Amino acid sequence: MSKHEHKNCGRCNKSFECKVGDISNCECMEVILSIQTKNFLSKTEYDCICKNCLIQINQQVNKSHELVFSSKHSDLIEGIHYNIENRNIVYSEFYHIQRGFCCKMGCRNCAYGYKNKT
Numbered sequence: 001m002s003k004h005e006h007k008n009c010g011r012c013n014k015s016f017e018c019k020v021g022d023i024s025n026c027e028c029m030e031v032i033l034s035i036q037t038k039n040f041l042s043k044t045e046y047d048c049i050c051k052n053c054l055i056q057i058n059q060q061v062n063k064s065h066e067l068v069f070s071s072k073h074s075d076l077i078e079g080i081h082y083n084i085e086n087r088n089i090v091y092s093e094f095y096h097i098q099r100g101f102c103c104k105m106g107c108r109n110c111a112y113g114y115k116n117k118t
Contacts, residue, residue: 009050
């Protein structure tokens with residue numbers, strides 16, 4: 001008997017059925033992930049994520065390798081790397097992917113699934 005679980009996506013919180021007992025028939029197996037995306041996901045704290053989020057992450061990771069990353073704010077692109085909200089800089093999920101590591105500060109758009117445990 002296959003074990004199926006109802007889970008909430010660790011990224012978007014959408015409910016979906018995870019077929020952990022029959023992984024070859026799980027919807028996540030329909031997504032062809034690049035090697036870079038698999039490497040990225042191995043550094044995250046996500047348990048399971050839905051098919052749509054896997055597709056989006058795969059696209060962002062692949063795009064992150066097309067643009068040169070710079071730690072200089074003047075080289076970052078508003079609307080891609082960050083947005084301004086109430087005169088504050090809010091870094092995007094894409095910025096965090098391109099930066100390549102999680103700072104474990106609980107950033108609003110953390111690409112690594114890190115949540116402050118307060």
